[in-house]
Amino acid sequence: xxxxxxxxxxxxxxxxxxxxxxxxxxxxxxxxxxxxxxxxxxxxxxxxxxxxxxxxxxxxxxxxxxxxxxxxxxxxxxxxxxxxxxxxxxxxxxxxxxxxxxxxxxxxxxxxxxx
Amino acid sequence: xxxxxxxxxxxxxxxxxxxxxxxxxxxxxxxxxxxxxxxxxxxxxxxxxxxxxxxxxxxxxxxxxxxxxxxxxxxxxxxxxxxxxxxxxxxxxxxxxxxxxxxxxxxxx
Numbered sequence: 001x002x003x004x005x006x007x008x009x010x011x012x013x014x015x016x017x018x019x020x021x022x023x024x025x026x027x028x029x030x031x032x033x034x035x036x037x038x039x040x041x042x043x044x045x046x047x048x049x050x051x052x053x054x055x056x057x058x059x060x061x062x063x064x065x066x067x068x069x070x071x072x073x074x075x076x077x078x079x080x081x082x083x084x085x086x087x088x089x090x091x092x093x094x095x096x097x098x099x100x101x102x103x104x105x106x107x108x109x110x111x112x113x114x115x
Numbered sequence: 116x117x118x119x120x121x122x123x124x125x126x127x128x129x130x131x132x133x134x135x136x137x138x139x140x141x142x143x144x145x146x147x148x149x150x151x152x153x154x155x156x157x158x159x160x161x162x163x164x165x166x167x168x169x170x171x172x173x174x175x176x177x178x179x180x181x182x183x184x185x186x187x188x189x190x191x192x193x194x195x196x197x198x199x200x201x202x203x204x205x206x207x208x209x210x211x212x213x214x215x216x217x218x219x220x221x222x223x224x
Contacts (some may be wrong), residue, residue, distance in 0.1 A: 042216045048211070056210065090157050090158075103160055106156075
């Protein structure tokens with residue numbers, strides 16, 4: 001198992017550009033999440049998904065969009081990049097149910113710089 | 116959004132010392148979680164707590180879910196150099212997770 005993989009590892013964007021951050025998991029987890037982590041801060045939930053075709057907003061969804069067409073993939077889209085979106089983005093996945101819900105497995109992160 | 120206050124912000128300790136950190140919230144959570152994050156990596160779950168008053172250990176780590184459901188603490192006993200990292204608390208309510216700002220731990224050999 002590769003676990004949770006994210007691409008790219010690092011990206012520089014110009015203001016107004018768009019991009020998609022890719023996230024794939026091979027653990028057959030129903031739940032997937034996108035977080036952002038600003039320097040010196042904790043993670044903030046952007047969007048999450050409880051299964052294919054189902055997505056919902058987290059704490060900081062503005063400026064982002066997601067889709068979940070398959071169990072494995074959960075891409076995060078930035079349509080009009082802004083400097084405030086400079087951050088490290090982490091994708092995570094977990095199983096549903098009391099035994100597995102809270103055990104989120106995180107990817108290695110994507111560092112995004114918007115200039 | 117939910118505010119989780121984590122303290123201390125950073126700690127510098129000698130190898131072998133015990134460490135204590137805590138997390139408080141203005142809101143009630145159903146689950147409290149403690150993670151460790153090393154540079155360039157995603158967080159890794161250390162301990163999960165499911166009910167008020169619960170005390171759980173994982174090796175040298177011990178964590179407790181506060182009676183009010185608004186706080187939690189993490190203790191690390193007999194620290195070793197590989198304990199270095201940033202420790203985050205997180206509270207779960209519904210399908211959402213809220214993270215604290217982290218405690219940066221440095222262990223001096």
